Amino acid sequence: MKLGIMSDSHDNMPLIEKTIDLFNKEKVDLSIHCGDIISPITCRYFIKSNSKIIFVFGNNDGERIILKEKIFQMNHSIFQGPYEFEFDSKNFLMMHEPAAIDSFKNSSFYSAVFFGHTHKLEIVKSKTLIINPGEICGYVTGKQTAVILETTDMSYKIFDVNNFL
Numbered sequence: 001m002k003l004g005i006m007s008d009s010h011d012n013m014p015l016i017e018k019t020i021d022l023f024n025k026e027k028v029d030l031s032i033h034c035g036d037i038i039s040p041i042t043c044r045y046f047i048k049s050n051s052k053i054i055f056v057f058g059n060n061d062g063e064r065i066i067l068k069e070k071i072f073q074m075n076h077s078i079f080q081g082p083y084e085f086e087f088d089s090k091n092f093l094m095m096h097e098p099a100a101i102d103s104f105k106n107s108s109f110y111s112a113v114f115f116g117h118t119h120k121l122e123i124v125k126s127k128t129l130i131i132n133p134g135e136i137c138g139y140v141t142g143k144q145t146a147v148i149l150e151t152t153d154m155s156y157k158i159f160d161v162n163n164f165l
Contacts, residue, residue: 001088002026003149004051007034007096007116008058008135009042012144015136015161016045019146022164024050026148030087034116034133035096036060043070056081058096058116084110088151104128111154121145121158129154136161 004023009016023031028051035058046053055071055078057064071078081095090111093104098115105126112129119141121134134145144162149155 001029001151003087003092003151004028004031005034005114005131005133005147005149006031006136007114007133008036008119008137008140009033009038010036010060010135010137010139011038011042012137012139013042013045015138015144016042017048018144018164019136019161020045020048022146022159022161023148024048028148030054032056032094032114034058034094034114035081036116037067039063040066040070043067043074046071046076047074049076052076054083054085054094055079056083056094056096090151098132101130105130111151112149121147123147123156123158129156131156138162 031051031053033055035056053076093110094114097117104113108127110128114131119135122132124130133147138144146159148157
C-alpha cells in the first residue's frame, strides 16, 4: 500500500494542489502531513485528495480551532503530535518537530517515523526508517519535495513536486 508523506506547506496553495494531484495520480492509499499547514484557507486544496489525510499540528499553525474544524469537515484528521497510527499492519509515528528522533533510529518499535519542521529532506535507514519529506512550500531550501512510501516492502520514492506535472 502507498503512503504519501508531506510537510511544511506554509500556505503555498499552488504547491499543495500539485502535491495532492501527485498523490492522486500515484494512487496513494493514505496521506500524512507532518505539520505547518499554517491557515484554514488552504483546506480547500486538501479536499481534492482521493485518500484520507492525517495531519499533525506544526509550530507555525495558527487558527487551530478553525483549522481542526475545517479538516474534520473534510473527513480528514488532525492531532497534536506526536501521533501513532497503524497502516498496512505496521506501526508508524508522525510528528512535526523531530523530538528524540535519534532514539527512534535504533528502536524497532515503529516501522517508520515521520517528521517535518527542518524543511530538509532526510531519509535514514536503520532499525526504524526515518523520513522527513522536506518542504512543500520551497521557502527555506528552494526545493519542493514529498515522499511516497510503499509499505509492503518499505521502499520509497522522492518527488520534486514543483516539476511533477
